[in-house]
Amino acid sequence: MEHSSTLSAELAKALKTASGIDFSGAELRAIGGGCIHRALEVRAGGGRYFLKLNDASTLPMFEAEVDGLTALGACDAFRVPRSLAWGATEDEAFLLLEHIEMRPLADAGDGQRFAEALVELHRDSGEHFGWTRDNFIGANPQSNTQDDGWAHFFVNHRLIPQLKMARATGYAGAIGREADHLLERVPALFLDYRPRPSLLHGDLWNGNAAMDVQGRPVIFDPAVYRGDRDADLAMSELFGGFPSAFYATYRTAWPLAEGYEQRKTLYNLYHVLNHLNLFGRGYLGQAERMIRALYFELRR
Structure with a gap:
């Protein structure tokens, strides 16, 4: 997967379809620390988000993560990032999460x-x-x-x-x-x-x-x-x-x-x-x- 300073048009379109947020011209900042997925802080549509990306074949990992976050969030003991959108283009799987400082x-x-x-x-x-x-x-x-x-x-x-x-x-x-x-x-x-x-x-x-x-x-x-x-x-x-x-x-x-x-x-x-x-x-x-x-x- 290519790493760039902008989201591909295909990915931006998929994210908009899934979330309703316009990601064209989004500001990106790479976040280190993960050893599996590529992680980005994204500013778009007046909001701030956390975006995970990987090859399209890894979509089941993101779907499982959404399931786990939902279960933890339902308990309300912790603050848990909300899952905003997930899916895949031909090349990339994505998971868009609430950004938490x-x-x-x-x-x-x-x-x-x-x-x-x-x-x-x-x-x-x-x-x-x-x-x-x-x-x-x-x-x-x-x-x-x-x-x-x-x-x-x-x-x-x-x-x-x-x-x-x-x-x-x-x-x-x-x-x-x-x-x-x-x-x-x-x-x-x-x-x-x-x-x-x-x-x-x-x-x-x-x-x-x-x-x-x-x-x-x-x-x-x-x-x-x-x-x-x-x-x-x-x-x-x-x-x-x-x-x-x-x-x-x-x-x-x-x-x-x-x-x-x-x-x-x-x-x-x-x-x-x-x-x-x-x-x-x-x-x-x-x-x-x-x-x-x-x-x-x-x-x-």
Whole structure:
């Protein structure tokens, strides 16, 4: 896809058809930070917008994102960017979002407000684990076939697909029998722990969390499904960046059950395997260590 300082006539026409906004002569500013889509701040028709672009074949990713943002926005715990238009031309898929002025979480007050919002989101629970449609975790597909059993869901729709991808890529020797034995033992982690199917962001690292200029928590770039709330908390710890007050506030409002540290490693294994499949061998050692630690812990 060509990168230019103006929108193509075809794209501007498609955006106008989808949104009713005239994008001819729009002012564009490239926004960095994403590793999947091209992102632009766009000024047009007297408004300011956030525009994501990619090849036309990626439209299902944008459709899944709209679905996830809609689900998160319906809970009203966080400020979530509104989806204004999406579609595709012959060459480009696009997603037009509300533009929100944001900043990173910076202090205890931010951490407290973000935790309070996350507790409210997680209290939105359903009847089944999974989601009404499949979506994506980064650029990889994420299966969300609904299931009544959390351990069964996590093994079959989180770990097994990632392990299959890793082995198909050439990591079969490194991620071998210990991983298979681990899958057999995962249900042992949930003999005395029955999580509810909470609404999850699904990819809650610090790059997908912020505060708006009014001090309201913001989340975006979701990989939504219903699952154990600990999975969101575990992901928030994987790469750091959340104030300590976030964890203290969350645990005070809704204490975690015993065994969280083991579950955290299991849940983050999914994301580390996904990073291995997306970005390569740099994540292999971390994945192997996590598999080995869980395997030996659960064989006791």
